[in-house]
Amino acid sequence: MNKSTMPSLFVRYLDRWVFRRFGYTLRLLPHPTPPLEPWWTDREFLELWGHVADRTRVEPPSAYMLRQLVAHSRGLGGEIAEVGSYRGGSAYLLAVDGDRWVHVFDTFAGMPETDPRWDHFRQGDFGDTSLQEVRDFLAPLPHVTLYPGVFPDTAGPIGDKRFGLVHVDVDIHQSVLECCRFFYPRLVPGGILVFDDYGFPKCPGAKKAVDEFFLDLPETPLYTASGQAIVVRRPWMGLISTGSRDSDHGI
Numbered sequence: 001m002n003k004s005t006m007p008s009l010f011v012r013y014l015d016r017w018v019f020r021r022f023g024y025t026l027r028l029l030p031h032p033t034p035p036l037e038p039w040w041t042d043r044e045f046l047e048l049w050g051h052v053a054d055r056t057r058v059e060p061p062s063a064y065m066l067r068q069l070v071a072h073s074r075g076l077g078g079e080i081a082e083v084g085s086y087r088g089g090s091a092y093l094l095a096v097d098g099d100r101w102v103h104v105f106d107t108f109a110g111m112p113e114t115d116p117r118w119d120h121f122r123q124g125d126f127g128d129t130s131l132q133e134v135r136d137f138l139a140p141l142p143h144v145t146l147y148p149g150v151f152p153d154t155a156g157p158i159g160d161k162r163f164g165l166v167h168v169d170v171d172i173h174q175s176v177l178e179c180c181r182f183f184y185p186r187l188v189p190g191g192i193l194v195f196d197d198y199g200f201p202k203c204p205g206a207k208k209a210v211d212e213f214f215l216d217l218p219e220t221p222l223y224t225a226s227g228q229a230i231v232v233r234r235p236w237m238g239l240i241s242t243g244s245r246d247s248d249h250g251i
C-alpha cells in the first residue's frame, strides 16, 4: 500500500463500516486547487459577514468582492454610493470602515415598476423592509446618508459629487440603465462600478442594460465568477475629455 492509496482505503473503510450502517454513504469531493474561497476562511470577513448575513441577498463571494473593492478604491478620491440596498446588508459592508461618505439609495418599499420584457421581478418585490429599519441598522456607522424613493429621482443632492466606488444592485433593466447613465460620468479616474446581478438568470434585464450601455465605451465590463460585473473607468478618459462622450452618456 503506497501513500496515495491510504486515504481511499480509509474512506472505504469508514464508508462500509460506519456510514452505511446508518444508511449514509461517504464520498470525498475533490479538493479545489488552489483553495481560493477566502470568504469561508478570512476571519475578519467572517466576523463582518456574521453581522450582515441575515440582512443581505448578496452571496458571500460577492460580499467578499465588495470588501476587496472598498479596499481597492481607497485613495482614488470620490465617495461611495449604492443603489439597491433592501435591508441594508451590503450598504453595511461598504460603510463599515467609515473613511468615506456612503450614499445609500432605495425605495425602501420594494421594486418600482418593472418591464416584463426583461425583468423577472415585479413591482413591490423586496417590500419587506423599511427606511426606519435600515436607518437603525446603519446608525452605528458614520458618514452614511439614506435617500428613499425611486432612483434617479432622488439623485439631486449628489449631482455634483464624484465617486470612487458605486455598487448597483437593483436587478431590473431600467434601474440599472439609470445607474449607468448617472454614475459612469461621475466616476473618478480609476473609479469602479460594480453590478451585483449581472450574471444572475433571474435578472436578464440587468445584464442587458450593462451590455447596452458599455457597447460603445472603452471599458469592457469584467464578468466575475461571483456573477458580478465590474467596470473600472479608464483614467485617461477623465483626463482627456469630458466632452461629447460624457454628454452622450448623461452628463
Ligand SMILES: C[S@@+](CC[C@H](N)C(=O)[O-])C[C@H]1O[C@@H](n2cnc3c(N)ncnc32)[C@H](O)[C@@H]1O
Residues within 6 Å of the ligand: 055, 056, 057, 058, 083, 084, 085, 086, 087, 088, 089, 090, 091, 105, 106, 107, 108, 109, 110, 111, 112, 125, 126, 149, 150, 151, 152, 169, 170, 171, 172, 175
Ligand atoms: C436585490 S435588492 C438589493 C439587495 C441588497 N443590496 C442587499 O444587500 O440585500 C434590490 C433592491 O433594488 C431596489 N430598487 C430597484 N430599482 C430601484 C430604483 N430605481 N430606485 C430605488 N430602489 C430601487 C429595490 O427596492 C430592492 O430593494
